Structure formats: C-alpha cells, structure tokens
Amino acid sequence: MAAPKNKIVKKTPPTVPSSWAWLTQTRYLGLGLFLLSVLLYANTFQHDYAQDDAIVITDNMFTTEGVSGWPGLFKYDTFYGFFKVEGKAKLVSGGRYRPLTPAQFALEYQLFGNNPHVMHVFNTLWYGFTVLVLYGLLLALFQARAGWDKKLPPSAVYWIPLFTAFLFAVHPLHTEAVANIKGRDEIMTLLGSLAAVWLLLRKDKLCYILAGLCFFLALLAKENAITFLAIAPLAFYFFTNESIPKIAQRVVPLVAAAILFMVIRSSILGLDFGEPSGELMNNPFLKVENNQWVPFSAGEKAATITYTLGRYAQLLVAPMPLTHDYYPRQIGILTFADWRVLLSLFLYLGLVVYAVWGLKTKSVGSFAILFYLLSLSIVSNIVFPVGTNMSERFVFMPSVGFALLVSWLMATYLSGLKYRTGLLLGLGLGFAALTILRNPAWKDNYTLFTTDIHTSPNSAKLRNAMAGELSVRWAGLPPAQQATQQPLLQEALGHIEAAIRIHPTYKQAYFIKGNILNYLRRYDEAIQAYQQARQIDPGYDQAFDNLMITYRDAGRYYGEQRGDIPTAIRYLEQAYQALPNDTETIRLLGVANGIAGNAPRAVELFAKNTQLQPQNARAWFDLGTAYYNSNQPDQANQAFQKAREIDPEIDRKVQEGN
Numbered sequence: 001m002a003a004p005k006n007k008i009v010k011k012t013p014p015t016v017p018s019s020w021a022w023l024t025q026t027r028y029l030g031l032g033l034f035l036l037s038v039l040l041y042a043n044t045f046q047h048d049y050a051q052d053d054a055i056v057i058t059d060n061m062f063t064t065e066g067v068s069g070w071p072g073l074f075k076y077d078t079f080y081g082f083f084k085v086e087g088k089a090k091l092v093s094g095g096r097y098r099p100l101t102p103a104q105f106a107l108e109y110q111l112f113g114n115n116p117h118v119m120h121v122f123n124t125l126w127y128g129f130t131v132l133v134l135y136g137l138l139l140a141l142f143q144a145r146a147g148w149d150k151k152l153p154p155s156a157v158y159w160i161p162l163f164t165a166f167l168f169a170v171h172p173l174h175t176e177a178v179a180n181i182k183g184r185d186e187i188m189t190l191l192g193s194l195a196a197v198w199l200l201l202r203k204d205k206l207c208y209i210l211a212g213l214c215f216f217l218a219l220l221a222k223e224n225a226i227t228f229l230a231i232a233p234l235a236f237y238f239f240t241n242e243s244i245p246k247i248a249q250r251v252v253p254l255v256a257a258a259i260l261f262m263v264i265r266s267s268i269l270g271l272d273f274g275e276p277s278g279e280l281m282n283n284p285f286l287k288v289e290n291n292q293w294v295p296f297s298a299g300e301k302a303a304t305i306t307y308t309l310g311r312y313a314q315l316l317v318a319p320m321p322l323t324h325d326y327y328p329r330q331i332g333i334l335t336f337a338d339w340r341v342l343l344s345l346f347l348y349l350g351l352v353v354y355a356v357w358g359l360k361t362k363s364v365g366s367f368a369i370l371f372y373l374l375s376l377s378i379v380s381n382i383v384f385p386v387g388t389n390m391s392e393r394f395v396f397m398p399s400v401g402f403a404l405l406v407s408w409l410m411a412t413y414l415s416g417l418k419y420r421t422g423l424l425l426g427l428g429l430g431f432a433a434l435t436i437l438r439n440p441a442w443k444d445n446y447t448l449f450t451t452d453i454h455t456s457p458n459s460a461k462l463r464n465a466m467a468g469e470l471s472v473r474w475a476g477l478p479p480a481q482q483a484t485q486q487p488l489l490q491e492a493l494g495h496i497e498a499a500i501r502i503h504p505t506y507k508q509a510y511f512i513k514g515n516i517l518n519y520l521r522r523y524d525e526a527i528q529a530y531q532q533a534r535q536i537d538p539g540y541d542q543a544f545d546n547l548m549i550t551y552r553d554a555g556r557y558y559g560e561q562r563g564d565i566p567t568a569i570r571y572l573e574q575a576y577q578a579l580p581n582d583t584e585t586i587r588l589l590g591v592a593n594g595i596a597g598n599a600p601r602a603v604e605l606f607a608k609n610t611q612l613q614p615q616n617a618r619a620w621f622d623l624g625t626a627y628y629n630s631n632q633p634d635q636a637n638q639a640f641q642k643a644r645e646i647d648p649e650i651d652r653k654v655q656e657g658n
Helices: 018-024 026-040 053-058 063-075 100-112 116-146 154-170 172-179 181-200 205-221 223-239 244-250 252-269 298-317 339-361 364-377 399-413 417-442 445-452 460-475 479-502 507-519 523-536 541-561 565-578 583-595 599-612 617-629 633-646 650-656
Strands: 286-289 292-295
Touching (some): 018 026, 018 154, 026 116, 026 154, 026 417, 053 063, 053 100, 063 100, 100 181, 116 154, 116 223, 154 399, 154 417, 172 181, 181 223, 181 252, 205 223, 223 252, 244 252, 364 399, 399 417, 417 445, 445 460, 460 479, 479 507, 507 523, 523 541, 541 565, 541 583, 565 583, 583 617, 599 617, 617 633, 633 650
C-alpha cells in the first residue's frame, strides 16, 4: 500500500507474539550472523594465493612495497603495478581504478609480510561485517516501513531482515568473493554501499558526512557501487513515507561522493572508455570469420548476454556446479533460436513488469527485484563491456536482492511462521554445506584449475592456465623425477592444444606451448610456437627471450647429448645472432666450433667472452684451450696463466667438470 504523505510517524518497535520474541533479540542474532559468516569460511584460513591475487598482491610492485606503495596504488590504473609499463594497464575497455583493497593488502603486507593466511582471515572478517550491516540496514528499513504500512505483520519486520541476511551469508555463489583474496573488492564495495544507506536513515549531519565517506570508499573498492545512486533513493521510496524531493535531498552525500570519485578517476584514466578490445580474452563478443576476428552481430551479442543473465538466475536458485571461469567458449555464441535464451528473456521481462507494477504499491518484492536488476546491470555487459561473459563474483551484490525476494515471498505467501522458518533454515543449511564444500577448491591455483576444468572444459583461458600450471609443476621437480613425470607434460600439451583450437590467436597459449615443447626437447616445434606468439604480437618480449633460450638449449642438447655438432652450431648461431653478448651462448658456440675443428672461430668467440667477463677464470681457461688447439702455445699459456691468477683451483675444477 502507498504511504501517507507529509505525516509524522512515531517509530516504535513493533510487537511480536511471545513465542517469537527471540526475533527481537537483534544484537544476539546479529552476532550469530557474524559468527556464522566467519565460520563458514574458516576452512580457507590456511589457503594460499590463487587466480588474480598475483595482479593485486604478489606480483604488484606497489602492494609488495607495503604502505610506501600507497601513492602508486592511488596514482595509476589498478593493473599498472602488475604490468609495470605504460600502455598495458587498460587492457579492458575503460580501465580499472580500484585502489582501496590493494591499499589494504599493502598494509597487511607491511604488518604481516607475504602471508596469504592472514589476508584470508581478513577477507572473512570483512564478509562477516557486511552480513551484519545488511541485517542492521534491513531492520532499520522495515521498522521505518512499519510506521506507515499497517498491513506489514510485526513478525515480518524482524523475520525478513534476519532470513535475508542469513540466506545471503550462506549462499555458495559468494565463495569466489570470500575464498579468493582478490575478491575483497566485492565485499568492501557492498559493505560501504550498505553502510552509507544505513547512515542516511539516521537523519544526522555527522551521519550524512560519514555516509558520503563510506560510499566514496565503496567506489574506490569497485566502480559498481555507482548503482546505489539508484538503489538508495528507491530504498527510501519503498520503506519511508518521505516525498520525492526529501528523498533527493537525502541522497546528496552519495551524489557528491560519486562526483568526487569520477573526477579523480577521469583525471587518472581519462574520460574515453575506448573501443572494445580486439583480444578474445578481454572481449568475449568476438568470432572468427574468414580468418579474422570480427564482432558478434547485434542479435548474437544480445542473445548471449540474455543467456548469461539466465545463468545468473539459475545459479542463485540452484548454485551448482560452480566454477571460477566462464571465458570463451565456455559460454558459446548464442542466438534467439535457442530455448535457453528465450526462457531467460521471458524471465527477465516478467521481473521487469512485476518490478514496475509494484512501484505504485511500494511492494517489497518490487524493491528486491529492482535491487537485483540495478546492481546486476553494470556487470551484465549491457551498459559497457566487462571483459568476460560472466563471473560468479559479479552477483555478490545482486544476491542481496535475491535473498530479500525469497524471504519476502515466503513471509507473504507461506502461512505459519514455524513452517516458513523451517523451510528457509533447511534451504540455508543446504547452501551452507555447498559453501563449505566449495571452499577447498580455492586452496591454490593447481587445486582451483584441476577442480574447475571439469566444469569449464570449453574455456580457452582455463585450458591455458591448466597447461601453464602443469608445466611449471614439472619444471619445479628435481631432475631425477622429471624423467618419470613426462605424463604431466603430455597432459599439459593436450590442454594447450585445446586452448589454441578454441582461440587460434591466443599468444599466451603459443608461449606456454613453446615452453612445454622445450621441456619435451621437441625444439623445432617449440621454436615454431614461440615464433607464432611473436607473429601475433611482435612486441612479446617473453616469447623472444624463451625463443633464444630454446635455440641455446637445442644447441646444448644436440652437441652434448646427441653429438650432432653441425645441428648444434646451427641452433647456437641463431641464438648468437639475436643475443651477441649472452656469455653462455658464446661459450657453447665456441666449444662446438672447437670440436668441429674451426679453431679460429673458437678463439674469436672465447676472446669475446673474456672481454665480457674479464674476471671469469673459466672464460680465460676456455680461451687458452682454443689457442692451444690452434697451435698458438704462447697465447695459450698467457690465457691459462690469467685464469690461474683469478682462480688457483681452475685446473682442478675444469678436470672435475665444474
């Protein structure tokens, strides 16, 4: 029902039946919700870093400096500290400015060192506070509504906030935001946004200032807090009896905070959001036609987005199976001929119609749907591209609307407080069990990738990550074990070839393929893979470096293991032409030429090594050997003498092969 206009309502806590008086013990219930939220994720406290933690923590040059890195975190795009060079930070359209949580990580790095366990504990504590603030805000909103909505049952004023917060706390979709340290940006954004609305309800100048500060911090955590510029006034419209002008005045602190944030953000990233990326891993709405990447048609893009919206709804209701990866082509190219797309379309049309219809009557269900739709809009790829089809962490904030809708529907349409309480507790316990079971997947990259590859086998990114993780694991084994663990490399090769089939111009995949083939001593194929990566991106320095290493490794292998000196020289000359000052390449090439009988070339190369390393005894000894083999005994003796002056033990070391 509509609220009466311009009427002062005395706010008194509604009374509930004595048998349900426990619902009014809000402090104890709030503490219980906080403890529940923390305990649900206690099995993550011993986890390591995973997924994007490297970008914001371990490989970020600002975060690892501790508090002294704060100026850099607030001065540049969020990705700058990871890439460390200009031009690569804005890989995703519009760039990212989210300095708050990296600043928190830097502080924790300063206080506790490189300790992921502490950071996991803090993630869980912040999550507990978010659940607590959600509960407090909903209590305040429903108590405000009870002042004018005489049809609102007294028990609902306490029951709906409690079970909304409970359902939110236990939902398994939150595991990505809580169990992954980097996911703290989602937590802090929602926490700051909810706290800002709660503070605005107090009608106090100091609270208004604090509300603006909380909202500003929420925006610094992640830009999607901006949706609360619409959600906040809607909350006051649905739950208070204030006029539209009064509501507009109330949200001024949020508007001011948003303007300040946008000014700062634009001064750092600029106002140009740029064109969508031409790389599939940063723009999922690309396809290959005539051996070229072209954008989806308008219909394909709309259908694919519509399908992902339906997947979000499905995961909220039935959160399984879960995965961290929905990159192409785990979500394929869809059209409106697909029944799943049509089902999603009709679902969302129904939600929109119901939400609009409920505006006049100020239906709580309408507000819940609008909360869900508004907070989801900014990560839906409708407003602007977000770099991936979808992600479970993207529904962290929208799930508040889902939890509120479920609780409201049960309170409205299910008679019997005990019945609906038991039903929701049963649902919540099931969700809690799924959360606890999902958490271990986030232990580390290897566990996460090997778990989720069964759910997301069509993701080029996950296939690439699996191959990289397996090859790194093999490379870290002792040499004696590497020979017996060749199946690891074969499995990695299978994953990387699958990634390339999905994404034919995936430069990172060709790079990892080159690494794997190098380990397998399939050098010609490794060289071809690195060259392909360089063809895709001529500035790919890592591929160039590994290409040169492969030339050198191939030369060493064919010379030392196969005794094929001409082939060894061919590979080593390739490395030498590109890296003429690499001392190990020069040494190997000198040895190979010496064995081949090309003594003048060997002398030339070893002499260059002594120029590059004048205090390296082995370089002088090699030069002496080359002079000796070219029948220049005087020069040989001088070189040997120089080597012994630098290291009197050089003869013994050479004889022992050191």
